[in-house]
Amino acid sequence: MTWRDSSKVIGGVFDIKFYPLVVDKCEGYKIYDVDGNEYIDFNASWAVANVGYGNKEILNAICDQLNKTSSFSLTSYYHEKPIKLAEMLLSLVPDGKNKKVIFGHSGSDINDGIFKLLPYATKKNKIITFLSSYHGQTYGSFSLSGHKAEGWLNPAGGVVKVPYAYCYRCPFSLEYPKCNIHCVKFIEDYIFETVAPPEDVSIIFLEPMQSDGGDIVPPPEFHEKLFKLSRKNEIYYGVDEVKVGFGRTGKFFGFEHYDVKPDFITIGKPMGGGFPISACIGVKEVLDYPNAFHLSTIAGHPAGCAASIATIEYIKKNELEKNAKKMGNKLIKGLKEIAENYDIIGDVRGKGLIVGVELVKDRETKEPATKECAKLTYRCWELGLVLAYVGLYSNVIEITPPLVIDEEGIEKGLNIFDQALRDVIEGKVDESKVKEFAGW
Numbered sequence: 001m002t003w004r005d006s007s008k009v010i011g012g013v014f015d016i017k018f019y020p021l022v023v024d025k026c027e028g029y030k031i032y033d034v035d036g037n038e039y040i041d042f043n044a045s046w047a048v049a050n051v052g053y054g055n056k057e058i059l060n061a062i063c064d065q066l067n068k069t070s071s072f073s074l075t076s077y078y079h080e081k082p083i084k085l086a087e088m089l090l091s092l093v094p095d096g097k098n099k100k101v102i103f104g105h106s107g108s109d110i111n112d113g114i115f116k117l118l119p120y121a122t123k124k125n126k127i128i129t130f131l132s133s134y135h136g137q138t139y140g141s142f143s144l145s146g147h148k149a150e151g152w153l154n155p156a157g158g159v160v161k162v163p164y165a166y167c168y169r170c171p172f173s174l175e176y177p178k179c180n181i182h183c184v185k186f187i188e189d190y191i192f193e194t195v196a197p198p199e200d201v202s203i204i205f206l207e208p209m210q211s212d213g214g215d216i217v218p219p220p221e222f223h224e225k226l227f228k229l230s231r232k233n234e235i236y237y238g239v240d241e242v243k244v245g246f247g248r249t250g251k252f253f254g255f256e257h258y259d260v261k262p263d264f265i266t267i268g269k270p271m272g273g274g275f276p277i278s279a280c281i282g283v284k285e286v287l288d289y290p291n292a293f294h295l296s297t298i299a300g301h302p303a304g305c306a307a308s309i310a311t312i313e314y315i316k317k318n319e320l321e322k323n324a325k326k327m328g329n330k331l332i333k334g335l336k337e338i339a340e341n342y343d344i345i346g347d348v349r350g351k352g353l354i355v356g357v358e359l360v361k362d363r364e365t366k367e368p369a370t371k372e373c374a375k376l377t378y379r380c381w382e383l384g385l386v387l388a389y390v391g392l393y394s395n396v397i398e399i400t401p402p403l404v405i406d407e408e409g410i411e412k413g414l415n416i417f418d419q420a421l422r423d424v425i426e427g428k429v430d431e432s433k434v435k436e437f438a439g440w
Contacts, residue, residue, distance in 0.1 A: 001034050017437050018374070018388055019381035026053035029402040029409050031386055040413045042380075042387040044402045047211070047243045047354070050270035051314050052404035058273035061310035065303040074103065074300035075292075081305035088312055089281050092252060094261040100287040103279050103300035107242030107268035108136025110278040113294045114205055114238060114264060115140030119158060121289040122236070124202035128187065130164040131171075132213030132392050133206060135240055144205060147212055148392060149440065160196045162187055164210055165218035168347045168358065169366065169392075176219055184225040198233035203264065205238040208254030212243075212440065214391035215356025215398050217349050223258035236286075238264035242278070243354075246270040247315045247403050250325030250352030257351060273311040277304035320403040324352035327410055331355055331399065334414040342421055344369055353405070356390070357397040368393035374439055375429040379420035385413050390440050 003020035024034045029052060031039040044050065051058060065081065074082050082103065090096035104110035114135075119125050129135070131146040143155035163171040163183050172182050192198050204226060210216040230237040239262045244254035246267070255262055264286075268278035277299075280287070315321065332350055335357055339345035346360035359369035359376070373395045380387055390398045401409065423429055 015438065016388075016440050018377045018439050019437060021381060021386065028052045028054070029405040037384070039381070039384050039386045040401075040409055040416065042385055042399045042401045042413050044270075044400050045274075046269065046388075047248060047400040048269045048274060049402045050246050050248060050320065051273050051311055052402045053274075055273055055314065057314050058275075058307050058310045061306040062275055062303050065306035069302045071298070072302050073297050075295045075297060079300075079302050079305075081302040081309065082300040085279075085305040085308050088309060089267075089279060092312075093265055093281050096281075098284060099281055100284050101279055101281050102287055102294065103277065103305075104268070104296060105276045105299055106136070106278050107240070107266065108138045108141045109296065109299075110266050110268055110280050111135040111144060111240060111242070112138040112140035113280050114203065114266065115144055115156070115159075116294050117286055117289065118202040118236065118238075118264075120293070121286040122202040124200050125158050126196045126200045126202065127159050128191065128196060128201055128204045128235075129159055129161050130206050130210070131161050132164055132166070132210055132216070133161075133240075134210075134212035135205075135242075160191060160201075162191055164206070164213065164216060165222040166210075166214070166216050166392075167219065168216075168349070177221075181219065181221045181225050184222065184229060187226075188229055192233070198235060201233070201235050203236040203238050204230050205240065205264070207240045207244065208257065209244055209249065209351055209354060211354060211398070211400075212390045214358065214396045215350060215354060217351055220258050223255070223260050227258075227260040236263040236283070238262055238266070238282075240266050242266055242268040243400075244351075246311065247321040247324050248352055248354050248400065250328060251321055252315070254351070271311065272304050272307040273314075275304045275307040277301070277308055315403070318404075321352075323405075324403045327401070327403075327405055327407070328352040328355065330407065330410050331414070334410070335417075338414070338418050338421065342425065344372060344421070344425065350399075353399075353401055353403060355399040357399070358391065359395045359397065368395035370395045371431070371434075372424055373397060374434050374437075375424045375431065376420055377439070378434045378437070379423050379429045380416055383416045383420055385416040385420070388440065394439060 086101035134147040135141045135144040142150045146161040167176045264282040335348045347358040361367040373389045
């Protein structure tokens with residue numbers, strides 16, 4: 001079995017591939033290909049495998065529940081597992097007593113619910129989201145997104161996209177903290193006064209840290225001022241935790257790093273420990289509007305809910321939030337030490353175990369090193385490290401290992417990264433091989 005066998009039968013529209021990896025099995029934070037090669041995983045299947053691959057507690061929970069209930073529709077019947085999971089989720093968020101939960105299969109379809117529900121329930125026809133954001137692949141979720149991979153599509157109307165607090169590349173050419181968080185003031189002074197009057201805006205919806213947009217960690221004042229702005233204008237505040245939730249940032253939810261209390265929280269990816277499941281936690285008056293307005297036949301399947309319950313319990317019991325913070329600090333420290341030796345690294349940023357390394361051709365001009373980023377990703381794979389690149393200019397290496405990774409895994413990964421970067425700079429990577437993979 002080779003990667004070309006896959007390309008003969010799997011449609012290219014399904015691809016975001018960076019190298020010809022054909023997986024045989026995954027365990028913990030390691031991947032094994034069909035030829036028996038071992039890789040350190042710095043991707044976690046796009047931040048899905050937070051509790052590690054092959055986690056027995058999650059697998060047992062899924063199998064036990066499937067043996068009891070192989071098919072089920074929460075839309076028409078009740079079941080203890082989705083009820084228990086909803087109760088757990090509500091206990092983890094601010095003001096949970098005034099919120100409810102709905103379920104989906106993925107981040108895309110649950111974010112689609114934000115797109116559908118908020119304008120109708122509030123009778124306010126506009127939503128504010130952010131440039132470089134990524135919220136999914138359904139029509140509604142890609143309309144919310146501001147990611148370049150979806151820029152050529154024609155999104156639905158009613159979504160107003162504004163600049164995120166990307167301080168390394170400030171769209172207003174200002175510097176933090178002297179800017180006084182101008183990107184929020186811009187919304188109040190210009191967006192509200194022109195294309196989106198506040199009385200027409202149902203929700204401000206954003207990622208606590210932009211992931212596919214470049215692993216951008218905004219200054220704390222950004223979220224806090226934005227939250228206050230939403231409250232002042234009676235606009236809901238929503239966060240997309242699909243990729244950064246469930247312990248990845250060193251806290252259970254990414255928004256917990258900031259003094260905010262979101263009205264809506266969407267979750268997915270790592271939620272089921274590998275089982276497809278997503279959810280939206282939101283205020284009752286919206287999630288109760290009206291019957292059958294946003295549903296899916298088998299969303300909230302008991303097996304997925306059992307997997308999510310076991311995932312939450314495993315994260316809490318094994319203190320994976322603490323491990324994410326500890327290993328993330330070690331990872332960022334190691335990357336910054338590597339950056340001292342290579343001018344091609346313009347910025348290292350992150351929270352916990354979501355880390356971005358932005359590559360540039362020149363630190364002064366910050367010209368993106370896009371080709372070099374693709375080569376580095378490919379070379380890391382050749383040397384035994386699996387990762388990916390993201391970003392507005394496809395020049396940010398994204399590192400999101402399983403949260404079970406240990407110091408040995410971090411050190412090995414850093415050593416491979418260092419060697420691969422050196423090989424790229426010295427021209428040892430065959431560009432013709434890299435060109436076969438489009439990436440992100």
